[in-house]
Amino acid sequence: MCGRFDQNDIARRYVAAFGWADAVYDSAARPTFNAAPGTYRPVLHLVDGKLHVDDLHWGYRASWAADKLPVSVNARLEKLTNNYWGRLLKNGRAVVPASGWYEWTGAKGKRQPWHIHRKDREPLFMLALADFRPLRDDNPENKAESGFVLVTADAEGGMVDVHDRRPVVLNAADAATWLDPDLPREQAEMLARQMALGPEAFEWHRVSTEVNYAGRDGEHLVVPLPDDDATDEDKA
Template identity: 85%
Template structure:
């Protein structure tokens, strides 16, 4: 899964790295090294033929499921075509740009955080499903989840699942409203960047607390090798 991510750059730089000349910006969220569920984060999506950047609540639960299901922050790639996620796969595809994400290893009470990022230092374009528009009862009715997939063995020492990350061109295709649900799922499966594209290192436990922020959170522990 992905329970925190590092989104420490401004939205305009992410859009530039995405390869688009411009976008409609409806985002006021500040960069953070420690984005946590329940906060509002910038996401990219297409609206009326233009790339939009909107702040959206990280966490989603359909309005009808308020008494039945928990708020989700991730959606498994294997399930995104089911009845619950299928509508968002058709109308709510989005991309969350970031610099990395965090995973934890070890026993409860002694959890070790890791910062995971692209080896080449480029931004991540993480696939998301979102419901845009106003909510009626709970802000999670209009929120997003990150799509996750099996780590395929390459990250097994850190975690058995990872966000689905595409390169900029494939992420732009994911946003294309003309793409069918079946094509979108196939794109996510076939074009996701593999474990060999990522590097990771241990970081300090300050990141364990959602209220902590700052560049020190992504500094590797002393003597930690950086790929």
């Protein structure tokens, strides 16, 4: 899964890396090295052919499921066409730009965070599903009704050593296709399966356990730990 990500650049630079000359910016979120579920983060989506950047709540639960299901922060790629996610796959495709994401290894109480990023250090375009409808006036506190989730898939290659799931990341051109509302949802799901960047596109390193605490921030969170801080298990 993906429980934190690094979105440390401003939205305009992510849009430039996406390859679009312009966008409508309705985002006031500040860059962060430690984006956590429950916060509002910039996401990209298309409205009448125009790229929009909006701040959405990270976490989604359908209004009818308030007393039935927990809030989700990820959606499994293999379940995107089911009844729960199918509507968002058709009408709520989005992209979350980022510089990296975090995963954890180790036993409970001794969890070691890892920062995962592209080898070329280019931005990531993580696939997401979102409900862009405004919150109902009769239930303004249920932020998850108008939230987003990241799409995840099984990890491959060496990435399995860090975690068994990963966000689905596409290059900019394929991510733009994912956003196209004219793309049928079955083809969107196939695009995510076939064009996701593989483990060879990424690298990762251990970082400070300060990442474990929501609200901690700063560039120091992504600095690699020196080798002499590695555990015996890491060195094996």
